[in-house]
Amino acid sequence: MQMPEPNTSILASKNRIVARLQEVLPKAAVISEESETRAYECDALTAYRCPPLVAVLPSTTQEVSAVLRICHEEGVPVVPRGSGTSLAGGALPTADCVILGVARMNAVLETDYDNRFIRVQSGRTNLSVTGAVEENGFFYAPDPSSQLACAIAGNIAMNSGGAHCLKYGVTTNNLLGATVVLMDGTVVDMGGAYLDAGGLDLLGVICGSEGQLGVVTEATLRILPKPEGARPVLMGFASNEVAGECVSDIIKAGVLPVAIEFMDRPCIEACEAFAHAGYPMCEALLIVEVEGSPAEIDEQLALILEIARRHDPVELRESQSEDESARIWLGRKSAFGAMGQINDYMCLDGTIPVTSLPLVLRRIGELSKQYGLGVANVFHAGDGNMHPLILFDANKPGDLELCEAMGADILRLCVEVGGCLTGEHGVGIEKRDLMVDQFDPVDMEAQMAVKDVFDPAWLLNPAKVFPLASSEARRATRMAAE
Amino acid sequence: MQMPEPNTSILASKNRIVARLQEVLPKAAVISEESETRAYECDALTAYRCPPLVAVLPSTTQEVSAVLRICHEEGVPVVPRGSGTSLAGGALPTADCVILGVARMNAVLETDYDNRFIRVQSGRTNLSVTGAVEENGFFYAPDPSSQLACAIAGNIAMNSGGAHCLKYGVTTNNLLGATVVLMDGTVVDMGGAYLDAGGLDLLGVICGSEGQLGVVTEATLRILPKPEGARPVLMGFASNEVAGECVSDIIKAGVLPVAIEFMDRPCIEACEAFAHAGYPMCEALLIVEVEGSPAEIDEQLALILEIARRHDPVELRESQSEDESARIWLGRKSAFGAMGQINDYMCLDGTIPVTSLPLVLRRIGELSKQYGLGVANVFHAGDGNMHPLILFDANKPGDLELCEAMGADILRLCVEVGGCLTGEHGVGIEKRDLMVDQFDPVDMEAQMAVKDVFDPAWLLNPAKVFPLASSEARRATRMAAE
Structure with missing residues (x-):
């Protein structure tokens, strides 16, 4: 997968950028030594790695705002990171970027059982949201398989689902409000603790936007009474x-x-x-x-x-x-863990109409024979969210590429039957080149125009979601216009 | 309520505009005689009236696109209209506008019971969506009180709810996909027939945007099996x-x-x-x-x-x-009809946290005494969506103004306790000046920037949603930039 050429003038300015970040953050929250930035070189799509220029670990919305304002002024790309469990490379750094990790922002800010919501900092892990309310008989519904580790920030970025989402919906159906910091440091409140928030549904646009529109620092989540x-x-x-x-x-x-x-x-x-x-x-x-x-x-x-x-x-x-x-x-x-003990695998994530399940499973079997790679299927069938695992040998030259080609064929099949490239893992870098199979140029333009609004210089989570050439061209145009 | 000054050069060009519209529409679909345009002078907020320049009644997405392209080129404002049942003035014309009515677009395009959706033209009435599927044991869940008359187009524009939305959600929870025509005539497809549509959630942003971002011509709606x-x-x-x-x-x-x-x-x-x-x-x-x-x-x-x-x-x-x-x-x-036989009334529409119901009802009683106007309360209590009806005498000078002032106090109270100005009727012209009580300038700017993307010249449904001075200023700036 091709990554963008790093901006050499940013690389040359590393010392100044680090010094400015240290002015607004505690010393331990700015990580710039190469031995340490390596910890952030990849997420769960480990086939791709690239250490960032710097990683920062802010503790508050105000610190996030200060970091983004500096990066905006310096023209430095920012890659937001929850717990780094993305299977699609959503948190993969570029060499010239600042990784903005929210892992330290894990406080519970408010619980309200009568109105059934909890407000948390976005770095809190999914399972510990339920952990904070279960003694009172409540739970938070979306339950990704990685729920022990994954952060609410990443759940919001990817609009994550989970096994129990057939009944309770995915993240967007359980997210009531969010505090979002835009790339220029502006803090915007979206939605609220109660139903029917006013104004445009900007919360919906943020949810699933893969960290490309803003950094979510606080989230108000619906909690539900535990069933009998x-x-x-x-x-x-x-x-x-x-x-x-x-x-x-x-x-x-x-x-x-x-x-x-x-x-x-x-x-x-x-x-x-x-x-x-x-x-x-x-x-x-x-x-x-x-x-x-x-x-x-x-x-x-x-x-x-x-x-x-x-x-x-x-x-x-x-x-x-x-x-x-x-x-x-x-x-x-x-x-996923069990399969990983036996085989290298790539985990796909497409959605299809439920009635197409038999057809799609048969076609996957045929593709498996055609490519000579095994496939294990495990997925949320009720809502048509498939997770075929393509098995390959990471030590065999060419096998990863074969596996990626087969994965692309399966995802195109999902789109063909009326489904979609991604159910809950996001596009990331993994599926960005397939976006043109799902969206025509007019639809893509509408999505890019909305990114223009929130991040005019295209600095947030670069090289993801859109085909690399498209986002690079857009970024060049917008940088020139700024 | 102040309306914008009509653009006199548009008024002077009426003949040319009508001629151009007649080139792309059947003759009977362009209504320009003053005796006939009067039928479109108001919606269900009948206190405010203004006949439009022209009204058009297209039958297809292509015709809507052709109309919008012409209006965009001519710089003519367009007010989309479903069935005209808005209680907030959402379909109120300006004197220099083209009313784009979708009433003739009422066909069922596709039903799929296995995957549980129906695709309709947006002018179809709410109740007749259920009518099209009930023989097969299905129904469409959102049920506004006006469901016999109101159009899906208006339901989408206002994100309408209804009595049974506590369990099934409002329009945004039952809308799977939409075909949207932008102000320049571009046709964009959003969402799809199945869960987890890809890309940014632009469908969510369109739903509830009060016809200010685009004109929805076709909608894919979730249908549900009728409960036992x-x-x-x-x-x-x-x-x-x-x-x-x-x-x-x-x-x-x-x-x-x-x-x-x-x-x-x-x-x-x-x-x-x-x-x-x-x-x-x-x-x-x-x-x-x-x-x-x-x-x-x-x-x-x-x-x-x-x-x-x-x-x-x-x-x-x-x-x-x-x-x-x-x-x-x-x-x-x-x-609403029963109250109307006895009294003139204004129907409010705010939401509040359910736990604030007793407090808010008490305060409404106090305001009723303070203003000397009766109030009847009827509303969807389960999800905190209130509809106080303020009773007044339309023939008594000053009573309407008193009623509006009291309504504003009640809606401010809703915002104060953590709720919102509107649950399902929309902001329209009725509540536009109260937006500043709910949103700070940063939040308003984020909403206006998104409108910039979809409708750069601010021609769609003018003088609504945002305070008149804000939208007029924005429009002037954007027209100059175009």
Whole structure:
């Protein structure tokens, strides 16, 4: 993947830039030694690495504003970073950039159970948001697999989802308000703690904008009362296609489980070896979870099981205890880790109409044969968010490139059937060249024009989202205009 | 309310503009006779009237594009209009504008039950969207009181809600995609038929932008399977405050009825006289509706009734039949019409945190005494969307002004407790001067900068949303820059 040429005049001004940053931040919050900046050279898309010029770790909105004002004046690109768990290279530095890490900004600022919200600094990890409210019987719904580590800042940047988003929606449906610092240091408040915020829905535009419009420093999040109970059921099927049809039928019927997770055989084997969840060995496995009162759970499961039986399942097993439920979910949530112990893999992230699941799974199987690379499928099937893992050998020359080409074909297939390049991981650098397969020039121009408004000099998170040539050209034009 | 001075050079060019519009539209679709343009002189905020220069009624996206291109070239302001049911003056013309009415664009373009969406032209009325799918067991969730008449175009412009939005969300939560024509005639597709559309969330920004960013010509809407059943319960209370506390406690408990509607005594009396719904005569009435299977309904209602009993209700009555349920809702949905038979009124539309209901209702009572004007309260209490109706006498000099001043005080109160100027009616001309009470200059600038992107010459729906002086100044600057 090509990265932009670093601006040599910025590299030459490193000492001045560092000195200016040290004026507005505590000494320990400015990291400029090469041995230390290396810690920020990549995110979870580890195939690409580049140490930044400097990394800063501010503690407050005011410090973030001061940093951005300096970078704006100096014309220095800024790459915002949550916990660095991006699978799409969303937090990959450029050599001439300042990494703005929000990891130290992890305070809970306000909790309001009556109106059901929590306000946190954006560096707080996803799981610790729920941690802050669970004693009072509440939880924060979006649950990415990386929830132990990933930050709310990154969740907002990528509009992250998770297994339980079928019922509760993704980040944008659970984000009520945000404090955002624009590239010139201006602090803007968007949304609020209650429904129906006034004005244009700028909060929606910020959510999912991959850190290219502003840096979110504080977030007001909806919290929900914990349901009375939940129960997963395991369903084994004789083929991917049949499992896909079962998902499609459940959705059509209008039942709303909290989660419908899909795993194919390679994935089932890896997860079972790792988590000993008692998964049946079959071609395709669904985990369907419903929640509510015992009566509601029984009623919903009865309907779901009836649909499943029409598809000749090789196994249908309701969880019998909380312990069994936890093991079932541990298996699913450790899928990426479990696969990683066996193979190098690239994790894709496309969305498709639920009714296209059987077709898309068959085509992925064909592409797997065509490229000679294995694929393990594990994904949020209920909302059509796929995560095919393409298996490759990082030590075999050419294998990564082959894997990337196959990934591009799969994502183009998602767009072709009416879906989209990314469900929750973002475009980052990984998928920027595929944007032209999804958007025509008019649609791309509308998106770039909105970036012009928030970041006229195109300094925020450069070389991401848009094809490199497009964003470089835009940046050159805008820098000249500034 | 002050309106902008009409541009006299546009008025002088009327013949040329009409001739150009007739080149791209059928003859009957261009309305320029003064006797006919008068039909478009106001919307449902009838206190303000101004006939437009011309009205056009295109039938396709291509015709809308051709009209906008001409108006852009001629520098003519354009006021988009759905069905003209805005209570905030959102479709009020200026004397030098072209009214772009989408009423003829009412076709169903596509229905897909498996993936649960319908694609319609934007002039289709809200209720007839449900009408197109109900035989197959589906419905479109947002249900404004004006749903028999109001168009999807207006619903999108104002991000409209309705009584049943507590559970299903407002328009923005049910809008999947839109075809939008920008002021220069460019056609942009936003979102799509499936979840997780790629790119920036421009669809969210368009929804609720009051026709100021583009003209929505086609919309893809989520449809939902009709629930098995629904049952409302009527709850009478001894005071507004107690009823407000009951609402707050239901929400806190985590039950999710589809609707919690609130009516106070003046409203109960008017509605009962009109619809004979069998409402009990008391100080405050709640209609709480739950839906699902019979078991789910029983279970939810048991919990809700238990909460209600803690507040010493003067009446608790479950509907015993479909017929009774229909009458209960007819009473509520005809509230505005029923009040209108008795009194002139102005209908406000603010949102507040649900926990502030008792406080805000008390303060509204105090303001009513202070201004000497009666108030009837009827609103979506579950999501904190208030609709106080201020009663006045349109034939009494000064009464309208008094009423507007009192309305402004109530809306400022909503903002003060953490809420917002408008829940679903929009800012329009009615609330534009109050925007400064909600947004500071930095926040306003961010909103205006986004309008710059979509409508650089500020021609779309002028003199609305922003204080008149701000939008006039912005428009002058931008026209000069074009």
